[in-house]
Amino acid sequence: MKIGIPRALQYYFYDDLWVAFFDNLGFETVLSPPTNKDIVKKGIANSIDEACFSSKIFIGHVEHLLDKCDLVFIPRIENAAIREEYCTRIFGLYDLAKNTFPQANLLNAEVNYLFRKRESNAFVEIGSILGVGEEVSMEAYKNAFELSQRKKAKKIAKQEQLLGEDGLKVLVFSHAYNTYDAYIGKEIIGYFENNNIKVAYADLIDDKEAQQLAKESYGKRIYWKISAQLIGGLLKYKSQVDGVVLISTFPCGPDSLFNELVIRVTKDKPVLSLIIDELDASAGIQTRLESFTDILEVMGRGERWKLAAN
Amino acid sequence: MEKAYLGIDIGSISTKGVVINQENEIIADSYLWTSGHPINAVKNVLAEISRKLDTSRYKVVNAGTTGSARKLIGVALGARVVKNEITAHAVGTLAVVPGVRTILEIGGQDSKIILVNNGVVMDYAMNTLCAAGTGSFLSSQAKRLDLELDDFADLALASANPAKIAARCTVFAESDLVHKAQMGYSKADIVAGLCRAIVLNYLNNVGKGKQIKAPVVFQGGVSKNAAVVKEFENELQMPVYVDPNGHLMGALGVAVLCKAEQEESHFELDIADINFETKGIECGNCPNNCEVINVLRNGELLDSWGNKCEQYYNSGMFASSVPR
Numbered sequence: 015m016k017i018g019i020p021r022a023l024q025y026y027f028y029d030d031l032w033v034a035f036f037d038n039l040g041f042e043t044v045l046s047p048p049t050n051k052d053i054v055k056k057g058i059a060n061s062i063d064e065a066c067f068s069s070k071i072f073i074g075h076v077e078h079l080l081d082k083c084d085l086v087f088i089p090r091i092e093n094a095a096i097r098e099e100y101c102t103r104i105f106g107l108y109d110l111a112k113n114t115f116p117q118a119n120l121l122n123a124e125v126n127y128l129f130r131k132r133e134s135n136a137f138v139e140i141g142s143i144l145g146v147g148e149e150v151s152m153e154a155y156k157n158a159f160e161l162s163q164r165k166k167a168k169k170i171a172k173q174e175q176l177l178g179e180d181g182l183k184v185l186v187f188s189h190a191y192n193t194y195d196a197y198i199g200k201e202i203i204g205y206f207e208n209n210n211i212k213v214a215y216a217d218l219i220d221d222k223e224a225q226q227l228a229k230e231s232y233g234k235r236i237y238w239k240i241s242a243q244l245i246g247g248l249l250k251y252k253s254q255v256d257g258v259v260l261i262s263t264f265p266c267g268p269d270s271l272f273n274e275l276v277i278r279v280t281k282d283k284p285v286l287s288l289i290i291d292e293l294d295a296s297a298g299i300q301t302r303l304e305s306f307t308d309i310l311e312v313m314g315r316g317e318r319w320k321l322a323a324n
Numbered sequence: 325m326e327k328a329y330l331g332i333d334i335g336s337i338s339t340k341g342v343v344i345n346q347e348n349e350i351i352a353d354s355y356l357w358t359s360g361h362p363i364n365a366v367k368n369v370l371a372e373i374s375r376k377l378d379t380s381r382y383k384v385v386n387a388g389t390t391g392s393a394r395k396l397i398g399v400a401l402g403a404r405v406v407k408n409e410i411t412a413h414a415v416g417t418l419a420v421v422p423g424v425r426t427i428l429e430i431g432g433q434d435s436k437i438i439l440v441n442n443g444v445v446m447d448y449a450m451n452t453l454c455a456a457g458t459g460s461f462l463s464s465q466a467k468r469l470d471l472e473l474d475d476f477a478d479l480a481l482a483s484a485n486p487a488k489i490a491a492r493c494t495v496f497a498e499s500d501l502v503h504k505a506q507m508g509y510s511k512a513d514i515v516a517g518l519c520r521a522i523v524l525n526y527l528n529n530v531g532k533g534k535q536i537k538a539p540v541v542f543q544g545g546v547s548k549n550a551a552v553v554k555e556f557e558n559e560l561q562m563p564v565y566v567d568p569n570g571h572l573m574g575a576l577g578v579a580v581l582c583k584a585e586q587e588e589s590h591f592e593l594d595i596a597d598i599n600f601e602t603k604g605i606e607c608g609n610c611p612n613n614c615e616v617i618n619v620l621r622n623g624e625l626l627d628s629w630g631n632k633c634e635q636y637y638n639s640g641m642f643a644s645s646v647p648r
Contacts, residue, residue: 050611050612051612051613052611052612053611201632274533278533284446284447285447297392298450301392301408301409301410301450304407304408304410304411305408305409305410308410309445309446309447309448312445313444
């Protein structure tokens with residue numbers, strides 16, 4: 015039995031947990047490849063125009079997997095806790111995929127804390143669909159959860175070490191599924207790294223700490239789980255970086271609100287806002303990256319140009 | 325011989341070149357249409373510059389490029405500086421107006437705002453997904469109204485009662501325009517309303533949330549329209565300065581950056597007989613199907629780019645597509 019996992023959207027929140035869970039149960043997983051032009055094309059062809067670019071990419075990954083595995087794993091995750099909601103595009107993914115590919119064999123379970131459907135319950139349900147007993151599934155979930163927590167803690171520790179080093183640094187404020195996607199964030203991040211600018215990520219922060227920081231600063235809980243997480247990361251790391259980079263896909267409801275907020279609260283640091291859509295406009299992105307890097311370098315390294323101009 | 329520095333700005337519509345001396349003074353310049361062929365445009369610009377330049381007195385020791393074809397031309401000419409247009413415009417403007425705090429720019433297809441403090445760029449914004457309120461909108465509306473662009477500003481300035489035109493979106497602005505004409509507004513009032521709409525669109529769009537401080541410099545093709553300048557002054561409640569050489573600021577900026585370079589290289593202005601060629605090839609070795617551009621000078625490969633990974637070089641396509 016091969017279980018396919020689309021390398022898109024929610025995968026980037028749960029990657030280690032999901033893969034480890036199926037590993038622990040002894041099932042083979044097939045991860046779709048990093049997003050490429052072919053996947054993008056498939057996704058656009060099978061999506062409505064109004065969907066955000068990231069969810070179009072998701073649909074492309076699902077189509078890519080259809081003939082390469084027995085089941086495609088697409089859970090319906092509405093929230094991560096009470097009042098920690100995911101975007102409707104994310105919790106609608108199972109239904110979207112089911113309606114787009116009616117013949118597909120999908121593996122689904124629901125997580126919704128408002129109805130006491132916890133993450134652990136969902137994994138037990140998945141186990142029972144696959145013919146695994148409750149205790150074995152529970153054990154596999156617990157081990158996978160601990161492993162994913164340990165891996166995340168390690169990444170956070172590594173980032174904190176990087177932030178203590180010398181040199182120019184930027185903080186990427188962007189949803190994980192955009193930041194780490196080969197078609198969206200990878201080249202942007204690669205550009206900074208090639209120019210000796212260290213990159214930190216706002217989503218690399220402990221969930222509880224992020225919620226706490228965001229709440230303290232804004233007086234009330236932020237409705238969207240991912241936005242709250244990023245705002246927490248911004249508040250935690252802002253003072254340690256030289257600039258902030260926003261990467262969004264078009265159109266994004268939560269980002270249209272929170273990117274504005276970030277620009278308003280980050281008055282003391284340069285902010286670069288990049289919006290990626292399905293029209294391949296890499297020349298425009300290149301110009302913006304170059305000029306943003308110029309600003310960081312001039313602010314960081316003295317006033318050579320100023321002297322030249324006067 | 326005195327040292328001189330060449331800057332070339334290759335835009336989508338026009339190509340500009342300047343040569344400056346040690347004092348940042350423009351000693352030769354050229355301004356021509358790109359006409360969809362950047363390499364030819366640059367050849368023509370360089371030919372005009374070498375006619376105007378006193379070569380018995382000045383020697384070009386460094387060259388730089390900016391604008392959307394900066395990389396292509398930079399490689400072809402062996403430019404020492406290849407700089408994005410935002411930095412180039414800021415540096416060029418600083419050379420002319422040292423105290424500048426805000427640079428407004430509206431070009432043919434893009435608009436941007438650059439904020440400067442103490443001679444250093446602090447922040448900038450460019451139009452993102454929408455090109456509403458740029459020069460191409462003005463010129464297409466001028467055509468609609470059967471006006472020459474040169475008459476546009478005079479007519480607008482004559483209006484005492486500008487029509488209110490929706491400033492958010494080009495499509496709505498256009499339908500608004502038709503509606504106002506049918507209501508009986510005079511051409512002058514409509515044109516004045518358009519100029520005002522451009523300004524409001526700019527301030528609501530790229531200027532959103534930015535603190536605009538004096539001195540303000542306004543550049544780009546649209547800055548030649550005196551009615552738009554007046555609307556900016558009304559809206560911002562401060563003087564807006566338009567330099568007669570405003571269209572050359574990008575080229576001037578890279579020339580200034582060339583001057584700041586430590587190393588110098590011999591630069592030949594006469595490239596009329598050199599054959600530059602670009603070859604676009606779709607790699608096809610993976611689903612990304614990257615479009616790779618190879619630049620050749622007299623049949624010899626100078627550089628290539630556009631590939632996301634190394635597969636193109638490793639596949640043998642590279643060797644077979646490019647004569648060595």
